[in-house]
Amino acid sequence: MKTTLLNSTLALSSAFIFTIVLHELAHYVTALIMGYEAIIFHNRVVYEMLTSPEDELGIAAAGPVISLVQGFLAYNMVKRFSPNGFSLWLLWMGIAGILTFMGYLMIGPIMPDGDTGKIYSILGIPPSLQMGLAIAAVISLTIILIFSARLFEPFVGEDLAGDKKRKAQWAQNLIMFPLFIGLVLITILQFPITHVISLMGTIFPPFAIMVIYGAFMVRKFSFSSFQTTSKI
DSSP, X not given: OHHHHHHHHHHHHHHHHHHHHHHHHHHHHHHHHTTOOEEEOSSOEEEOOOSOHHHHHHHHHHHHHHHHHHHHHHHHHHTTSOSSHHHHXXXXXXXXXXXXXXXXXXXXXXXXXXXHHHHHHHHTOOHHHHHHHHHHHHHHHXXXXXXXXXXXXXXXXXXXXXXXXXXXXXXXXXXXXXHHHHHHXXXXXXXXXXXXXXXXXXXXXXXXXXXXXXXHHHOOOOOSSOOOOOOO
């Protein structure tokens, strides 16, 4: 179980780091394609003055869109692999991508300098609709995270047979401890920061991902004849 803790921590940490890199890389590549000079940093992209709202819209949207695509693809690939370190990493990649996209919808109304804030401003989205999208994102994310709990089920390395104590230990080693250890590492790697939005991705995920932990704990495992998975 200690090996599972270590590898889930590494899978979660690297998945969130990859998500940040891909998100910023999407902004960077889009800016280059549109003919702008840009510099990519570890948590932001700086580019020259934009000449049109359309260009700003495209560059701002590129990050959240690639996070959504990442989440969708990773989720759909998890079941194609046996339970191992790679598929566990894919699962965390799916969660990180979806969480990032939904997170940007949530902060859009209160962060005008963020990606979605810029998009709303350019498109003239009224505050009421922005709040509606934020609320819809909260509901959708909660449903997705509850669903995600069952995707962790194949990574449990023993037949729990209704043993709540062992179930809690697996939930802690697969989800809770990797979450808090990983986010400490990710937060440290965010520094130096130039805007508080850079830390929002590490401050709020614990509150969201703990939904998975709670759903995992109340689930009745569906397997009738358990076969021990390969070591994670």
